Amino acid sequence: MPISILMPALSPTMEKGNLAKWLVKVGDAVSAGDILAEIETDKATMEVESVDEGTVAKILVPEGTNNVPVNQLIALLLEDGEDASALDGAPAAAQSQPVSPPPASPQQTAVQPSPAAATMPVQQPAANGDGRTFASPLARRLAGDAGLDITMISGTGPHGRVVKRDVEAARAGGAPSAPQAAPQPAAGAAPAATGTAIARIERPDMTVYFEAGSFDAVPVDSMRASIARRLTESKRDIPHYYLTIDCRLDELLAMRKKLNDRTDQYRISVNDFVVRAAALALRRVPEANATWADTHILYHHHADVSMAVAIEGGLITPIIRKADTKGLAEIAIEAKDLAARARDRKLKPNEYEGGTFSVSNLGMFGIKNFTAVINPPQAAIMAVGGGAKRPIVNEDGTVGVATMMTVTLSADHRVIDGALGARLLAAFKGFIEEPLTMLL
Numbered sequence: 289m290p291i292s293i294l295m296p297a298l299s300p301t302m303e304k305g306n307l308a309k310w311l312v313k314v315g316d317a318v319s320a321g322d323i324l325a326e327i328e329t330d331k332a333t334m335e336v337e338s339v340d341e342g343t344v345a346k347i348l349v350p351e352g353t354n355n356v357p358v359n360q361l362i363a364l365l366l367e368d369g370e371d372a373s374a375l376d377g378a379p380a381a382a383q384s385q386p387v388s389p390p391p392a393s394p395q396q397t398a399v400q401p402s403p404a405a406a407t408m409p410v411q412q413p414a415a416n417g418d419g420r421t422f423a424s425p426l427a428r429r430l431a432g433d434a435g436l437d438i439t440m441i442s443g444t445g446p447h448g449r450v451v452k453r454d455v456e457a458a459r460a461g462g463a464p465s466a467p468q469a470a471p472q473p474a475a476g477a478a479p480a481a482t483g484t485a486i487a488r489i490e491r492p493d494m495t496v497y498f499e500a501g502s503f504d505a506v507p508v509d510s511m512r513a514s515i516a517r518r519l520t521e522s523k524r525d526i527p528h529y530y531l532t533i534d535c536r537l538d539e540l541l542a543m544r545k546k547l548n549d550r551t552d553q554y555r556i557s558v559n560d561f562v563v564r565a566a567a568l569a570l571r572r573v574p575e576a577n578a579t580w581a582d583t584h585i586l587y588h589h590h591a592d593v594s595m596a597v598a599i600e601g602g603l604i605t606p607i608i609r610k611a612d613t614k615g616l617a618e619i620a621i622e623a624k625d626l627a628a629r630a631r632d633r634k635l636k637p638n639e640y641e642g643g644t645f646s647v648s649n650l651g652m653f654g655i656k657n658f659t660a661v662i663n664p665p666q667a668a669i670m671a672v673g674g675g676a677k678r679p680i681v682n683e684d685g686t687v688g689v690a691t692m693m694t695v696t697l698s699a700d701h702r703v704i705d706g707a708l709g710a711r712l713l714a715a716f717k718g719f720i721e722e723p724l725t726m727l728l
Contacts, residue, residue: 289429290375291340293363295349295356298327298334304355307362311335316344318365320449325351325362339449340426342367345375367426423450430455439495511602519661526580526662527701533713535720537675537691543723547616559595559649560620562672564726565719566647567591567611569712576712577644579665580702594643594663595623597630604630605663607643616726647672657694667700668709670716693720 295305306328312318318338325336342365349362356362364375423431423438427450431438434455441458443450508516540561547556570577570591579586591612594605606626608619629635645667648660651674660671673694680690695716699709719726 289367289426290345290370291342291365291367291426292361293324293338293365295358295360295362296327296336297358304357306354307349307351307356310347310351312344314344314347318342318344320451338365340365340367340451345372426452427455431458434459509601515602518664522661522664526664528662528698529701529706529709530659530696530698531706531709531713532657532694532696533717535693535695535717536680537693537720540720540723541675541691554617554620554624556616556620557623558651558675559647559672560616560623561720561723561726562649562670563593563595563608563611563619563623563647564614564616565716566645566670567593567608567614568719568726569715570645571612572715573708573712576668576699576704576708578667578703579644580667580700581665585703588644591645592643594640594646594666595626596646596648596660597627599631599633604635604640605643605646606630606635606640646670651675651693657696659696660698662698662700667703668712669698671696671698 308328309326311323319341322338323335345366346364577588590610592609593611594607646663646669649672657673658671660669662669675691675693678692
């Protein structure tokens with residue numbers, strides 16, 4: 289079976305590369321460690337080494353080809369003893385096709401314990417950057433035919449790669465059999481009983497086993513799965529950057545007390561002031577009230593501010609629509625209603641889907657500052673810490689004490705450049721420190 293040579297990922301962010309030059313030709317014999325080609329990325333030109341032995345049988349992507357996707361098949365090697373007949377059915381040079389990409393993140397599986405797993409020390413076979421065991425195609429095929437667990441075989445090839453001789457040695461020495469995946473619980477099923485399985489987590493640098501009896505396996509519900517998917521997509525696809533500013537709260541707290549003393553119909557919170565200030569800042573800096581839409585940037589006419597609300601099992605972001613047109617009392621009443629119905633899981637989809645900007649406030653939990661993950665398709669989120677008294681230097685040079693609040697803006701650099709984000713934070717700070725301007 290021919291050995292596939294794929295376009296390698298030479299950096300964590302590489303998606304395509306230029307095949308600058310082949311250093312071998314069809315018919316050349318290569319050994320592990322031999323240089324095959326030169327690949328150009330956006331940052332450097334790098335040499336690609338062979339990790340297998342064989343004869344170059346077919347070059348599918350000619351040198352000088354630009355924008356070759358990572359993991360596309362670029363060449364084939366024949367193993368020792370194979371002839372050209374092994375290439376029957378192989379793609380032609382003009383029809384090279386990408387192979388399926390590896391998983392984007394480490395996999396976690398549960399397997400039934402075996403006597404060997406309970407008694408043998410856990411080895412650490414080499415793994416590549418996507419968390420899979422680093423092994424040659426021939427070694428994988430031989431291990432599969434023999435019923436061996438490839439993850440339990442130590443590699444002696446280049447960079448710890450599992451090769452043919454390692455599988456043969458493991459078969460002779462009685463290596464552990466390949467694990468059988470445990471059946472997955474049905475949706476809504478009760479957590480698995482303690483100690484019914486061994487959890488295996490594969491990482492780029494090792495494979496970790498947790499002993500039976502040391503954990504409870506709780507199925508991931510739809511909310512947590514959705515949160516995991518959206519946040520992973522956000523951090524992977526959105527170029528985040530962060531800006532932090534300190535705001536003085538003394539005047540705001542004094543005004544809040546006066547307003548709350550005037551009526552018992554509502555109570556205005558610091559977070560209500562934050563939502564109002566954020567909405568007015570977006571009105572003042574409308575270029576920041578935007579959404580990236582691939583071929584367009586959408587500039588919104590109103591500030592629809594999402595509030596991060598913690599609920600059992602996760603969080604949800606109800607939206608105060610057109611917050612820039614609403615006063616503090618209206619925002620306070622609406623925010624309280626939305627938060628209550630969010631905790632009771634009674635919100636309608638249009639009350640938490642969309643929004644143009646988010647506010648996440650952890651000040652009530654004693655958090656001083658933090659950074660938040662952008663909530664797609666929005667372009668920014670404001671992380672608000674708690675107000676606390678701190679020593680400050682006044683404008684006249686004297687030292688005093690003031691109640692300060694740290695705010696960090698996470699912004700999508702595709703939409704909001706650094707200077708624009710700074711203008712947005714400056715406008716927000718102005719409203720917070722001079723709260724009377726929020727009433728104009």
